[in-house]
Amino acid sequence: MNPFTTRYNPGHFCDREKEIKQLRANIDNGLNTLLHSPRRLGKTALIRHLFHKLEKSRKHETIFVDLFATSGMEDLITILSEKILERYHRKNFFDGIKNVLKGVSTSITIDETGKPELKLQLGESNKKTTLEQLLKYLEARKKQVVVAFDEFQEVVKYPEKAEAILRTAIQPLSRVLFIFSGSSSHLLREMFFSAKRPFYQSAAVMVLDKISPDKYFDFIGSTFKEYSKDAEPEAIGRIMDFTEGYTYYTQFISNLAFYQTEKKLTTDIVTQVISDYLESNKTDYQNLLNLLSENQKRISISVAKEGIVAKPMAIEFITKHKLPSISSVSQAIKTLTNKEILYRANEGYTVYDVFFKRFLQRYY
Ligand SMILES: Nc1ncnc2c1ncn2[C@@H]1O[C@H](COP(=O)(O)OP(=O)(O)OP(=O)(O)O)[C@@H](O)[C@H]1O
Ligand SMILES: [Mg+2]
Known part of the structure; x- marks a missing residue:
């Protein structure tokens, strides 16, 4: 078993103690949380x-409700129903449906793995009532329920007035608490920070930062040790630099x-691993780059080479990298930011995907 999984693994989880404490404090204080980060x-x-700790x-x-790839209220309500059924009616799904989704017309199909899949027939008018019904169910549980919408x-992209519907359904609840989470896109920020929007100032905000380098460093070293392997500090340093x-x-x-x-992780091993990784993914990154216009390509490469660019419209940057006019750079930066190729951090613009940045730095 490799302890450095890319899935959540409670046995090998690095730090985040401060953040867990803060989230718990919000729950104790009856506050919903907006959690965002790049x-x-x-x-x-x-x-x-x-959630592991709370349970x-x-x-x-x-x-836990993952809204990735959902496209409307019906999806949201279906996933929420499924999660409630899984949590409380795992043993008898059908009884659960009668209990949780009273009066809603439902059908069930069994997928290839034998898992029941729920389908709800929701008309425009009963979306709101079904959502309220589900939340009421949670509100009535003996223990306090925390719901995460990841x-x-x-929801901004849904065809319905989803924000208003959700806000109206959530507002009267006195016990169920929510964590709203997502990447720090303008979509999420506007939802919570624009005075015109239903979710304006409705949650305590938590911006997730990087794990402290010292703690991450120790975590990597001690995890290797746990499996009777050594790791040279320089080797761990090289991973963290990369x-x-x-x-x-x-x-x-x-x-x-x-x-x-x-037996022992050395800088040579790390260097080799990095080279092999970039080499074997070269074609994918090349294809990604080829989706961009000539102008966008050159700007992405230039930003990658600089690492971070505070003022991409400044004449120094433009002349140094032989870029076209200020207006075309400005347009391309906007497009690249929307496509999430570039990310605007506090200190300036940078290539969003670290591996893509390393690819651009190495091959261009
Ligand atoms: N504290 C941690 N210790 C160890 N691994 C972690 C830790 N936090 C996250 N990871 C791992 O890092 C990867 C990225 O984390 P995660 O998917 O939670 O990020 P995210 O911020 O939700 O990303 P996205 O914005 O793309 O949804 C995952 O593989 C996850 O298992
Ligand atoms: Mg995520």
Whole structure:
């Protein structure tokens, strides 16, 4: 078993103690939380970890709803129903449906793995009432329920007035608490920070940062030790330099490095692992790059080479990288940010995907 998984693993989870404490405090204080960060820093895993602890403490019950790839209220309500049925009616799904979805017309298909799949027939008018019914069910549980909506920015794209419907359904609840989570896109920010929107100021905000480098460093070392392997500090340092300490990339490279290590992780092994990874994924990154216009390509490469660019419209950057006019750079930066090729951090623009950045730095 490789301990550096890219799935949540309660046995090998690095730090986040401060964040868990804060989330727990919000729950104790009856506050909903908005949890956001750039991609792949560990929001989903953090919620899973919190839920693991809450369930273990037997004081709370938890429902995790992933809204990734949902396209309307019907999807949201279906997933929420499924999660409630899984949590409370695992033994008798059909009884559960009668209990949880009273009056809703449902059908069930069995998928290839033998798992029942729920389908709800919801008309426009009973979406709202079904949602309220589900939340009332949770509200009536003896233990307090915490619900997480992950990738919550998806609801902005729904054809219904989803924000208003959800806000109206959530507002009267006195016990059920929510964690809304997603990447720090303008969609999510506007939802919670624009005074015109239903979710304005409705949650305590928590911005997830990188795991502290010291703690991550120790975590990697002690995990190797746990499996009777050594890791040279310089080797761990090289992993962290390459990944800039971003969680997903660090887990990923550590996973490969662990696999390649018989007794001792050395810088040579790390260098080799990184080279092999970039080499074998070259074509995919090349294809990604080829989807961009000539202008966007050049700007992405230039930003990658710089690492971070505070002022991409400044004349120094434009002349240094022989880019076209300010207006075309400005347009391309906007498009690249929307496509999430570039990310606008506080200090400036950077290539969003660390591995893509390393690919651009190495081959261009
Ligand atoms: N504290 C941690 N210790 C060990 N591994 C972690 C930790 N946090 C996250 N991970 C791992 O890092 C990877 C990225 O984490 P996760 O998917 O939670 O990020 P995310 O912020 O939800 O990303 P996205 O914005 O793309 O949804 C996952 O493989 C996860 O298992
Ligand atoms: Mg996530």
